[in-house]
Amino acid sequence: MGIFSRMTDIINSNINSLLDQAEDPEKMIRLIIQEMEDTLVEVRSSSARVLADRKTAARRLEQVQAEAVSWEQKAKLAISKGREDLARAALQEKHAIEDEVAAVEAELKATDDHISQLNEEVAKLQQKLTDAKAKQKALLMRSKTVESRIKVKRQMHREALDGAFQRFDQFERRMDTLESQLESMDIGREVPADLAAEIDALAENERISDELERLKSEMQGKPDPS
Template identity: 80%
Template sequence: MGIFSRMTDIINSNINALLDQAEDPQKMIRLIIQEMEDTLVEVRSSSARVLADRKTAARKLERVQAEAESWENKARLAISKGREDLARAALQEKYAIEDEIAAIETELKAADDHITQLNDEIAQLQQKLTDARAKQKALTMRSRTVESRIKVKRQMHREQLDEAFNRFEHFERRMDNLESQLESMDLGRDVSPDLAAEIDSLEEDERVNGELERLKSELGQRPNQE
């Protein structure tokens, strides 16, 4: 009963609903397919046993039917010989066998119904298995497509980022060029000396003045010596 109950649950299950609830649809559908395949193997094995039991019951039915016919023939013979007592006994044996025949026929009918049910369920399970495999193939293709699109998107984003950096570098180079042009315009122009340059100039003037006084002094002394 466990096999048939599980198989019925799979047959009646909505694969799309199961996939919607699954965190990993591909893993989920692989599990569903594996469960279906395992169940299908078990059901086929059970079907084989039912078929074997039916063949055994059919052979038994043929045997007891032949036995019942034999007792009827014996009853006919006894009547022809005037032995009604023997005919009655033979018919009683026949009736006992006919009860067994009825039981075997009931068993065969149940086996036929069981086999029909198994055939229907196997056919449904096989169809579900085919659908699940098709769904697996479709999911695989969708997964590959999504992965490819993600890869392209990432590549596009990298290219856009590279392009942005290139534009930024181009802008930096342009600013460098403009600043260089501005600086080049000041080349050769007199520029006011800074504080250190002014102080150096004063020191230089002082030295020059000192030298000048010294020279004047020397020149002023020479005429007096003569």
């Protein structure tokens, strides 16, 4: 693809559409800007050659125009000397030079049109580059804003968790305090271990006695008194 065709494609491109389709918009905008900058360098280099060609064509035009004037003056001189044959020959040379003048003028006009188009397209490309850089700046600011918000949310989440754990610890300490208070109220009022064992033994002994009496009654054929 030629440099000027590439420049036209860049000018006609839709940056927003390209960024919307890109997996990594920041990387894509960097590539777009790099392409634009490289294209601008190449276009300006090509434009310099076009401007040099125009200067050459302009000098050639001045030269052939001067030659045409010179041959006309020679034709006048020949006429004044009665040499119509020489005058005719001089006018033939003049006409040949005038054909070259017309060709150089056409070349110069085409070159001027090309330069004018280049100026217009370079201006558009420069504006496109400015827009792309503004878009890049907006993307960077947006990225930083998102990162900052994520950082803040993470900090808030961490603080919320810390607060929840702190409240849980406070609740545990409060329960420990209440349980300790409850236990302290029973101090001095506990039933001795030996006494509790004796009471349990009495209950067990009574159950066994009842069972023994039931068996005796069954063996003697008497009905169970219970």
